[in-house]
Amino acid sequence: MKNEVQLITYADRLSGGTLQDLRALLNGPLAGVFGAVHILPFFYSIHGADAGFDPIDHTRVDPSLGDWSDIKALAQDMDVMADVIVNHMSSDSPQFIDYSKHGAASPYNGLFLTFDAVFPEGATEEDLMSVYRPRPGLPFTCMTLANGEKKILWTTFTPKQLDIDVQHPQGRSYLESILQALASNGVKMIRLDAVGYAIKKQGDSCFLMPETFGFIDEFAALCRSVGLEVLVEVHSYYRKQIEIAKRVDWVYDFALPPLVLHAFFFKTGKHLKQWISQRPTNALTVLDTHDGIGIIDIGADPSDRVNRPGLVPPQELDRLVEIIHINSGGQSREATGAAASNLDLYQVNCTFYDAMGRDDTAYLLARAIQFFMPGIPQVYYVGLLAGRNDMDLLERTRVGRDINRHRYVSAEVDSELGRPVVQQLLELIRLRNAHPAFDGAFSVEPTDDSCLHMRWINGPVVAELLVDFTDLRHELLFTDEGGTRRIAFAKAF
Template identity: 50%
Template sequence: MAGAAELAAATGTAGAAGDVLAGVHLLAYTDRLGGDLAGMRRLLTTGPLDRFSGVHLLPFFTPFDGDDAGFDPVDHGTVDPCLGTWADVRALADDGLALTADLIVNHVSARSREFTDWLAHGTASPWDGMFLTYDRVFPHGGTEADITRIYRPRGGLPFTPYQQADGTRRLVWTTFLPSQVDLDVDHPVAREYLRRIMRTLAAAGVRIVRLDAVGYAVKTPGTDSFVTPETLRFVREAVAMAHEEGLVVLVEVHAHVSQQQAVAELVDLVYDFALPPLLLHAMGTGRIGPLVEWLEVRPRNTITVLDTHDGIGVVDAGPGAGRPGLLDEEEMAALFARAAELTGGASDRMSQRVAWTRVPHQIASTFLSVLGGDATALVLARAVQVFLPGLPQVYYVGLLGGLNDVPQYERTGQGREANRHRYTAEELRDALTTEVARAQLALVALRTEHPAFAGEHSVEVLDEHRIVLHWTAGEHRVRLIADFTPGRPQLRVAATTPEGTVEATSVAELAAWDAVAAWR
């Protein structure tokens, strides 16, 4: 397998847009890391995070601090003035950073002008048809089996009653929160809304658009309405729309690996959400078999992650869609149990159950917390991520070695808030001086700058606990030996150029690379 060049070819983005797939991208909330867009620009261009080649700015629309941390836009087409303007977004792009932004395709806020106008004027509203109502999906009524079959990332049913100004009562689909009203993505009014947002993002210099929660976007009677053939049809159509606007498309779907593989064939980029639970499984058991199995079949057009703003996705490695998983039910249960033990029970309290399932589909926690604060284990996991084909994306809390912000969870009642810490300027300065952050920044610089990552990738299994990841481009070589021996995680990173070879075998040694760029 090859590096960025093959990834660009695999995604169909070779040439003018191929540069968006190079290096390593940062994933961050603007306000929680940089304060505002100008602050993010300073960090990424002249500050300590200038090693990153791109950034995914989590929702910065109006309001960025709504009921779901920006994923409930009242106005998806404007930048929240507390953060800046579209000119500030454009400035990041003009500085050479590859920008990713969210296109929230499943819903908008119940406070949006479109929804409030529809409530006020009904069929006379220009937005009539934009919102999905119960009768659009079940015109002849739905049976108990029809309704309880629906897959939902929350407990309860996905409907909320709303009353229009003339007294008409409507059941509106609300897949996530009652204040997040679902779009009827097959209606022309909703399609034109989505196209308008795509054009706005492209005009501001956004290169990659993430179709957020697209797996839930199409509701089909008689199915679970999650990543169905009808969903895949909509994905194809949304990708075509985005390509017309010059955008590269990333799709976010937490699902069985077979469903991920099906989606990967239709889009430019998908997340490798199976990687984090497989790494946690290897850390906890020492067994690398499931990880090796996945490395042999995983899609090439992936963005690799550890934790994200939603926590740690785990459902992707387990059984589902009537098929066995990379991990079986017992192994998945053990994964959750280890996380709960190492977080003092916090991850179990904070992780939200999906309707009709026994376990969460995500662990609400930072990655370092579910590793019991073991910095070597975190840097080992990050090194594996950085050494895999695909585009590595590093979440700001993980980069800074963040532990669970339990007080923030307790204040908000939202489990995912534990992994969304708001860094003050002083906290950020202190975090960036730690060895765990500097070691990860050294890995980011290595992946971004070393010529070997433009070459060929290979995997070697040494024994039941150890795996070797190689990249080679002529005389330029890099190698990672990842040792998952239970209780004794270890790593050895070697980087070779025509001038010689340097090695790091600990977090401290990698952190020193960050200071002196030893491998150059």
């Protein structure tokens, strides 16, 4: 992975709506800004129950976006990342339609995980209550197949997303076919989506168990054998992220967004600095993604809150969520928790810009902190444009996460790119990509808890960021052969 900032975006929600339009944008107004692009699910169909995360055919590009030649063309310009949706597929897939018609006689018998495959002798109440799910209720759907058989299928997320038995030969073959399609069409990196739920076991949580880690090890090795770097996407207790990072190429630093918000809201860098001292450095740093702002990532372990505390005290975590709701004028409250049919109870749905009260200085300083953190920065397309909550889209779909999934048209992109806050963000991105200090050594310099002082040194060149959270005074400087360059958003020291 290049040590440059990446873009994460839907192909159809930024500019014209096709892969060719996305390529034109990245080679036009955004030329030289990003070293890689993570295109969120572009498989057939992107119009399902979960914005493409319930693929009917994971080896086919949705024709409304283009085809594999468009992915290959984009991959010639920059590195491309794609999702491998490990845990599930659409109930409209041809594989399930065949299984529904023919049952045990179907060649896909065994591909879809059934209740009795995990609980052959039935399940006790304790068994069922042990299963971890980030949404209310149990992860099962009762179905009558087309052939009249009745089955209880595992559906971790929605009834339209049928869990795959990844340990069955049919499951392994299905996943291998996806890897071959991606690798043969120029994709360099993959994100394992929902992999934490991939293994199910009676009497256990069915989430990030030792057997899950074993599967991640095996599947990551398979990915590398076809030339694909592996990013694991898991929202969980922070120590599990540290453990996962030892086993794969990359993990997300999902603790960073709420910790950055905490630093600005509570005017202290104490907990952020404590995280920096222990976090994995093989991380993609994010402030926002297509999902919500994670809370579980800095909270206590739900299975043992006493002995496995979170990164911030629980009362401060509760207050952090409330401040997001206040800063957004209550909009995030309408999209979070049980509101708006949103079932991801561990996330707050809001754009990061609105979560920070649309304060340009604070927002740019948050991005600067992200870019100075060891790892590879990734910027979500709405965050790139300092986007605001899309209440109209939320009202139409009643899907909580849509508040942060605005559909930009070309004229709107052009207009947003002209805003001063976006122009300053683009300048920061270019500096992060080009400045040689970020290939050197990183340190956090001693300060009191109200400040954060981050430094990169590579021989004679230095990049330095000092932020005082009490009043947003800051110093941002870059030195090289040409001298020292200072950038100030406001309230510079």
